[in-house]
Amino acid sequence: MGDRIQSNQALAAVVDLTSCDREPIHVPGQIQPHGLLLALVEPALTPVAVSANVEAFAGVAPGAVIGAPLSMLIGEASVARIAAVLAGDDLAAVNPIAVSLRMSAGDREFNGILHRHDGLTFLELEPRGEDSPSSSFFREIRMAIRRLQTATDLKAACGIAAQEVRRITGFDRVKIYRFGTDWSGQVIAEERSDTIPSLYDFHFPASDIPAQSRALYTANPVRIIPDIGYRPSPLVPNRNPVTGGPIDLSFAVLRSVSPVHIEYMVNMAVYGAMSVSIVRDGRLWGLVSCHNTLPRFVPFEIRQACELIAQVLTWQIGVLEEAEIIRHSARVRAVQQRLLHGLGGKKDVHAGLIGSGDEMLALMNATGFALSGFEGVTTYGQTLSEHEISDLVGWLACSESRDVFETDCLADVHPASASDPERVSGVVAVPLGRASTFFMLWFRPEVAQTVTWGGDPHKPVRIGPLGGRLQTRASFDAWREVVRGRSRPWQPHEVVAAIEIRDLVVDVILSKAEELEGVNRQLARSNDELESFAYVASHDLKEPLRHIEAFAGLLKESLPADSEDRLGAMVGGIETSSRRLRALINDLAEYSRVGRQARPLAPVPLDEVLSDVLVDLRPVLEETEATVSAVALPVVLCDRSQIRQVLQNLISNALKYRHPGRLPAIAVRGAVEAGAAAEIDRGSGHDQARRVRITVEDNGIGFDEKYCEQIFEPFQRLHGPDEYEGTGIGLAICRKIVQRHGGSISASGRAGEGAVFTFALPMRTLDGAGEAVR
């Protein structure tokens, strides 16, 4: 950018920090003038380039240095030392080297910093510190490191590092700047004097530190700009004779700074700066960034000490992040235990999870939690609307990947559900089953909503030649713009936690299902046993009964014709009781048979069934002069003979309990009802939303409404056997049949006015044909 910056005015209008991405900042062709740079060629150490300020330092024209022996500038002993160091293995380990420069005002000791790059050997001379590092300085470093190692969390460790670096270097402000996964930055710790404003918790967009700057920070961890207001000193010539290109200053400590960066600093009123990279596993994790309101030079040794602190911080970060993950997983396990305990006791997993809502949020560092399941959507905290959740879940259920869904920007992936990104931008959704729309979801708000501008809004803004963008405030706004609709990203261990919670919930649900299935099996078994018992019992009961009847018959015929009426009455009593007992036994057998016979369902027109019933009942219909009307009887999927029995029992009842004062009139009506929500049996899988309802209404003697349940119980009668015949099994059989069809039956009535019996059958699709009722 050095060349392009010539016309500041022209650039100011179009300054766009993303252009920094293309600025060749590693080959600026110039250095900061507080030191001297020589590019040498080994083995003779002949200078091939020198910074122009050699003239100011040594009173020698740059041209005179090129090609001349190094000893022309540097004392013989220093040259010998340099040659010895270069013969060794590790240059970095021996820096700095004491180098005496032959200056116009006499020889002066400098810190010589050597590195090799691109076929050249660079010797940079920097002013020495006042004193050589004392033992107390090393003690301080040791203490700093020890303090760092006591930190129990990341924030504390960064705070200590900032403190220590500030103590050693004396900068006005030392901040720890952390890169996010998107390379945006945040100040997570800060140590400063009162004379400089805080930047704590400020956010910066990724474009503030562009990719090639980050590359240089990664390669060359310590960077110092002692005086922001410096005049750069050009390299003479800026040409690497080995490569033929400009000289690459990537690893030079004196490398000149991008004008954009300088202007940014100036706008912040920073005139001296230093940074030390925090590099973890080859990735730039963050920076220890130091600012001063006045120019400030920090000698090489102190910078090395800062580098050491940053290095220890890096290790400490690794340890603490690991510890944080371990702590988190311990917390996850604790919550799991509590959940397991809580859910195990509760019938309803939904209620159990929502009841642990705070824990579910804490675990995932989320602000909202939702469950989508049979009972619809249940939410806790700050979530999407229920409608949006249903929509999202529907979309997820159809998506190819059936595993965890995770996004920090819902608007990018499913804009339909992202109506309010400020409330919810980040979503983790974990399916509870493979084929279902059961999901657990966690939500996070837009990250910008969690961060506010911490700067002083009244502070006058200094705008430099490159425009208003080069301001922290503008950075913040730019960052907000970049992160609009984004939440804090979900950490891998958080996603793992969500999966673990899912596994646990699935386990609980499965064990509940197993439990339920066991109970069902047991119920079915005991039901079967009961029914076969009733059948066998009725069969075995019949034999002695038959004997009683036979003996009563023999007795009756043995009575002399002139015997007393009393004897005849007694024998008659035995006979009627036996008959009644036989009827009861037969009904019991029939009742138990309803459950024992399984016939395939078939579509049956109910009007046909009714006709059959009326044919069967013709004698009694004629005798009672009853009228039966039928309206809108549908075709239903059922066991024809069983449904026929239901209709027959209901109509027989209507005739039997006719009103003595009027001719019986019976109305049989059919209707298809759209299921009321309350009647929908969730989870049965059938199309239960629609049911066929049949009513049989009569004008008979009716019954007291309070018996409307009781009359369906087996052998429950509202009348004595002398008033009306029958055992009281008819309606019980009706109820059993209807229930076996997945339906329900009810009765209403008023004494003296009539009764209405209503049974509803599920409207099954014809695919259900062939399935047996059991």
Place this chain on the structure above:
Amino acid sequence: MSRDVAPPTVLVAEDHNHDKFILQEVFSRAGIRADLRFVSDGEQMLDYLYGRGPFGVPGAAPVPTLVLLDLNMPRLDGRKVIRILRADESLRHLPVIALSTSESPKHITEAYAIGINAYLVKPANIPDYVAKVSSLWQFWMSTASLPTVEVRP
């Protein structure tokens, strides 16, 4: 049928004493002269027919004209007995009338399938029972021609 002629022997396999009593009463009320011989299970019935054990004494087991067989008996039940009878050349001609309380079509069909000659559901009501046994007797003794009964040596 004259009074001088010995009444036909009817072998009744019936496990229940009440049923034996009732059957005797019914025969008597129907005015039937028959020599009713009772056995209580299938094994006893085979002993009778083969003249084994207590039935080995001469005159203890006259050859029956008809066999009335309760299908549900302890030990060797009626169905097995029929199979054995039908497999034995010397006995397979015996007319066997099944007595049962079951009206189940399945049971009735099964009984005919294994070789009974008639199936009779025991009525609970005495007049019915008497009427049924009368007509049964009428049929087998008058209407039908019976196989010649060989007097066992």
